[in-house]
Amino acid sequence: MHKxxxxxxVWLNEPSRWSIDGDRLMLTTENETDFWRETYYGFVHDNGHAYLLPADDGFTALLRIRADYTANFDQAGLMLYLDDSHWLKCGVELTDGDRFLSVVVTNGRSDWSVCQPFRELDDFRLRMTVKDGSVLVHASRDGHTWSMLRVASFASSARYQVGPMACSPSRAGLEVAFSDFSIGPASTEPLHAEM
Structure with missing residues (x-):
């Protein structure tokens, strides 16, 4: 499998403005879009934008993301989707006036983690490996040096959907360019470097 x-x-919540030009997908978010389920805030939001492609269990997806995050909770990245109660989104999210690399894992209810292994986030890459009920998420500035963001448990399935995701919970008009997208066999790189 390599794509x-x-x-x-296929779109989950298709935005009114989007285009594909060669290997680049561009979109502009609609007003007050997001993905979240219940935890802490009590609400369910499932109107964010995701462009999803099929993938069998045991894959690694790569994606490059470019955007200018200016409003609170602006976000763009990569989504793993099984159904409306089981999904994972990762990428940049602007929160409390700063840009963070963010991972939200939803297995019935959402949880949220943020980190800043690097701060240059206008143009970065994500790598997601899904295998045997686990998800490993990395980010990179250059596509060569990768920082681990999360190891998460996730619902096991023979088939998933994966692809670019963007939301703007406090406005409309976040413009995002996605490129260098691929789905291939699960990475065999060790989780930890040998000491």
């Missing part, structure tokens, strides 16, 4: 580019995807 590069965006052909064959």
């Amino acid at each position: 590069a580019g965006f052909s064959g995807g």
Whole structure:
């Protein structure tokens, strides 16, 4: 299994403005869009934008993301989707006036973690490996040096959907360019470097 580019995807909450040009997907978010389920805030939001492609269990997805995050909770990245109660989104999120690399894992209810292994986040890459009920998420500035963001448990399935995601919970108009998207066999790199 190896797929590069965006052909064959389907929208979860299609935005009114989007285009595919070669290996680049561009979109502009609609007003007050987000993905979240219950935890702490009590609400369920499932109107964020995701362009999803099929993938069998045991894959690694790569994606490059470019955007200018200016409003609270602006976010863009990569989504793993099984159903409306089981999904994972990762990427940049602007919160409390700063940009963080963020991972939200939803297994019935959402949890949220943030970190800043690097601060240059206008143009970065994500790598997600899904295998045997686990998800490993890395981020990189250059596509060569990767920082681990999360190891998470996730619902096991023979088939998933994965692809670019963007939301703007406090406004409309976040413009995002996604590129260098691929789905291939699960990475065999060790989780930890040998000491």
